[in-house]
Amino acid sequence: MSGILRYFIKPFACVLLICLALSIYGCANDTASQQRVQSLKEYGIVIDAGHGGQDPGAVSAVNSAVESELNLAIAKELESVLTEKGIVCTLTRNDNNALADTKEGDMNKRRDIIQSSQAPVMVSIHMNSFPDDPNVWGPQVFYSDSKSSKELADILQSLLNAATGGKRKSAYLDLFILDNNPMPSVLIECGFLSNEAEAQKLTDSEYQALIAQTIADGIFDYCGYLNP
Ligand SMILES: [Zn+2]
Numbered sequence: 001m002s003g004i005l006r007y008f009i010k011p012f013a014c015v016l017l018i019c020l021a022l023s024i025y026g027c028a029n030d031t032a033s034q035q036r037v038q039s040l041k042e043y044g045i046v047i048d049a050g051h052g053g054q055d056p057g058a059v060s061a062v063n064s065a066v067e068s069e070l071n072l073a074i075a076k077e078l079e080s081v082l083t084e085k086g087i088v089c090t091l092t093r094n095d096n097n098a099l100a101d102t103k104e105g106d107m108n109k110r111r112d113i114i115q116s117s118q119a120p121v122m123v124s125i126h127m128n129s130f131p132d133d134p135n136v137w138g139p140q141v142f143y144s145d146s147k148s149s150k151e152l153a154d155i156l157q158s159l160l161n162a163a164t165g166g167k168r169k170s171a172y173l174d175l176f177i178l179d180n181n182p183m184p185s186v187l188i189e190c191g192f193l194s195n196e197a198e199a200q201k202l203t204d205s206e207y208q209a210l211i212a213q214t215i216a217d218g219i220f221d222y223c224g225y226l227n228p
Pocket of ligand 1: 050051057058067126127
């Protein structure tokens, strides 16, 4: 091969290889996204409203709001947003009762519901509280020990920050409800009941609807569901 030909062919071959690699990567991503959309339509999502029954979770010193009730309100709002788009939801609890007489029994039943589901996503809804510093506020998303859970958490965190003006970052947390689940799993602390302004907002049904809609948007984003 003449020197001049080699000069042109080598870079051409490199560009061709890069294009091929990118298109294979693109196809793999498309396939993953198609699978997520398919299982979202087929199996819906699992929503866990934290606490309930004898365990109220955090109680706000600002306005006496009870975490377990707010968790259920947002979980149900999220269910209604998703149901409107044809996505079936499984809630670990539908009312303010616990799933068992003991906390351990309650948590085990929640985990059974989550782990027997084939849903592509699980979200657990909670409210935060940090009475030592009432200035702390903002939604925060915690993820289980998997790359896809982190990916889902990052999307949700960024959308929740944009919707609320919050600045918190998603973080890994070793939690029973997130561990060993077959699907990406996150726990969303929707805000701080110890912060005066946020405690008031979290009891407002319009703000609850904003949080629920933002979570639904994040799930659609993560699944690659472009026209829900
Ligand atoms: Zn909680």
